[in-house]
Amino acid sequence: MVLQCINGCGSDRFEALNAPVFVDSAGNLVQLDTSRATYVCAVCGGVALDVAAAAREMQQRESIEPQTLICPACGTEMMLPEDDPLAELLECPVCSQHFSSDEGRQRLLGDVRPTGDPDLN
């Protein structure tokens, strides 16, 4: 976890809200459950964000992105160019249509839409 004040005040002290503290029958601290905690900056009171978790989420979102593109003109499926996987403009090897990688992905996402309700059969 890497907490960062949203106001960018540079504080390294944060308060964990909604974090239940578990104690044993003698009142000694057993566990501090911070899994559902909300963090606020102890200096300015701003919301603190876990930038490590945000980066992890971003990586996961990237990894589930389809690795193939569909030509919007002729529908040919092709792999992302390995030497330039972030290329913004691609050329279809079949019809020579130029299209952005976003266009190719949108077409791909449209194709996985459910086409019917299986319960109707």
Ligand SMILES: [Zn+2]
């Ligand atoms: Zn702050």
Ligand SMILES: [Zn+2]
């Ligand atoms: Zn094409």
